[in-house]
Amino acid sequence: MSSFRVKGGLKLKGEITPQGAKNEALQILCAVLLTDQDVTINKIPNIRDVNKLIELLADMGVSVEKIAPESYRFNASKVDLEYLDSDKFLTKASALRGSVMILGPLLARFGKGKISKPGGDKIGRRRLDTHFIGFQNLGAKFNYDTQREIYNIDGKELKGAYMLLDEASVTGTANILMAAVLAKGKTTIYNAACEPYLQQLCDMLNRMGAKITGVGSNLLNIEGVEKLGGTEHTLLPDMIEIGSFIGLAAMTQSEITIKDAQIHRLGIIPDTFRRMGIKLEFRGDDIHIPAQKHYEIETFIDGSILTVADAIWPGFTPDLLSIVLVTATQAKGTVLVHQKMFESRLFFVDKLIDMGAQIILCDPHRATVIGLDRKYPLKGIRMTSPDIRAGVSLLIAALSAEGTSVIDNVEQIDRGYQYIDQRLNALGADIVRID
Incomplete structure (x- = not known):
């Protein structure tokens, strides 16, 4: 200590x-899992939470290359899904609050996701219901292992849906948004968070080939696409x-x-x-x-x-x-x-x-x-x-x-x-x- x-x-x-913005970085880093092409991110802060997430992505099989003091190139073409079942993964993910946002990209691209109960600041209850109800609205099946405190999600056939979020959760909106960009059909998210960092995520996904409208408002419309490509992004x-x-x-x-x-x-x-x-x-x-x-x-x-x-x-x-x-x-x-x-x-x-x-x-x-x-x-x-x-x-x-x-x-x-x-x-x- x-x-x-x-x-x-x-x-x-x-x-x-x-x-660079910590809260934006956690969303943007998770989004690299949505494509098998290179994603370059600039202005990444050298802080513990961000470094832990980068380390977790590398352990999952994402290629991580530091190309400048604050810039990294990521490639998620060889994600090791078996690693998600390991105790090592569950332990690392539980140490970081932002790790919950890998679920949306994993569901969108691979049809399944798993994570242990995330950690983070000791500032009171920070429920995750908004995330999982959103996934269920898209057709995913949710199971929570109360003994091991592990969330299991099956999302092999995600389909677009209309949803009214029970709270304008920033991480919840980001997670659902990332799941919806590759789902079939149209998704509407009402009472969505609209922070500048969320706007940045939407802009990045659109550059990757997503079809998101309503950026900057609390009503987002997403037309699902089959695949996303690479991009370059700079944090606020x-x-x-x-x-x-x-x-x-x-x-x-x-x-x-x-x-x-x-x-x-x-x-x-x-x-x-x-x-x-x-x-x-x-x-x-x-x-x-x-x-x-x-x-x-x-x-x-x-x-x-x-x-x-x-x-x-x-x-x-x-x-x-x-x-x-x-x-x-x-x-x-x-x-x-x-x-x-x-x-x-x-x-x-x-x-x-x-x-x-x-x-x-x-x-x-x-x-x-x-x-x-x-x-x-x-x-x-x-x-x-x-x-x-x-x-x-x-x-x-x-x-x-x-x-x-x-x-x-x-x-x-x-x-x-x-x-x-x-x-x-x-x-x-x-x-x-x-x-």
């Missing part, structure tokens, strides 16, 4: 380029990293420029941070955050306390609520953070309270943050990272605090942020990795 020793109170300055910059850097700049009174942010794909993320009182300047496709000694949280028009809540796209992404929460601790004013989707994601606030933050945890979903306006700086402590996003929030808190902090279990942070210590040190931070 690794830890970060963080010296707080330093002001950072400089330019930083966001990595990670919007969660971009939001994290905005919060970091505000908390540490730093002047930071985020390069190549693809601002038009960020939705309401910039405006949400502006409502927190943070100044942002758009310079072409770069976001410049000037150093701010004070920033004040807005209220609603009637003067009531601002609420920041997560919602399906184009609403505010749940992955940035923890960043909003920690950023609010040193703002002027009060905000209610409402985490609707996951019931355990706010439990990291006890560490912030230990650092001196004024936070009331109302229930598993809501926390009220009373900003200190820098009158009472946070103090460095020893703490443990419970998940990816909370881990980075604690890192931001530690960078802004007085004294030295130690963050344990930084493997959680490594799952989603590549070289985060090195990149922030290049801006003037003092983060030492302790193995």
